[in-house]
Amino acid sequence: MKSFEAKIPEKLYKYIEKLVDEENFESIDSFVNHSIYWIAELYGFGEQSEGKSLKDLIADVVFSKAGTEVKETPKVKVAVKEPDAVKEPDAVKEPNIPNKAIILESYGSSKFMFEDAIFASCQFTALKQGNAPISKEEFIKSLKKLTEAGILTQIQQGDKIMWKRN
Numbered sequence: 001m002k003s004f005e006a007k008i009p010e011k012l013y014k015y016i017e018k019l020v021d022e023e024n025f026e027s028i029d030s031f032v033n034h035s036i037y038w039i040a041e042l043y044g045f046g047e048q049s050e051g052k053s054l055k056d057l058i059a060d061v062v063f064s065k066a067g068t069e070v071k072e073t074p075k076v077k078v079a080v081k082e083p084d085a086v087k088e089p090d091a092v093k094e095p096n097i098p099n100k101a102i103i104l105e106s107y108g109s110s111k112f113m114f115e116d117a118i119f120a121s122c123q124f125t126a127l128k129q130g131n132a133p134i135s136k137e138e139f140i141k142s143l144k145k146l147t148e149a150g151i152l153t154q155i156q157q158g159d160k161i162m163w164k165r166n
Contacts, residue, residue, distance in 0.1 A: 024112045
C-alpha cells in the first residue's frame with residue numbers, strides 16, 4: 001500500500017476521530033479509504049464505475065428501463081439460527097426483509113452511511129447484477145424493516161439522515 005500526507009482542518013479531524021471513537025469506522029485510515037473509494041465511484045474514477053459517474057450510471061438505467069421489462073430484485077434467503085449445543089424446536093428465524101443483502105453490502109467496511117449514499121450504492125449494485133433499480137419507496141420500507149429488526153439505527157445529522165449498522 002502507498003501512504004500520503006494530507007492537511008485537513010482541525011474541526012474535520014476531530015469529527016473523524018469522533019466517528020472512529022463511536023466505532024463507526026475501525027480507524028482514521030479506514031475512514032479515509034472509504035471516503036476515497038466513494039468519491040472515486042461517484043465521479044467515475046473507481047474500479048466499478050469504469051469511467052462513468054454514478055449519477056450517469058443510475059440515469060442510464062432509469063431512462064433505459066422506460067417501456068422495457070422489469071426484472072425482479074433477488075430475494076433474501078431465510079436463515080435459521082441454531083444454538084451451539086442443542087437444536088431447539090423454537091429456533092429463531094431471521095426476518096425476511098426485501099433488499100437486505102443489497103443494502104448491507106453497500107456498507108462495505110464502514111459502520112454508517114448517509115441515506116442517499118446507501119440508495120446510490122444499491123442502485124449501482126442492482127445495475128451490476130443486471131436488475132432494475134429499487135424504487136425509493138421500496139428502499140425506505142426496507143430500511144425501516146432493518147431498523148425494526150435491530151440491524152440498522154437511524155441517526156439524524158442536521159438535515160441529512162444517516163444509518164448506522166449495528
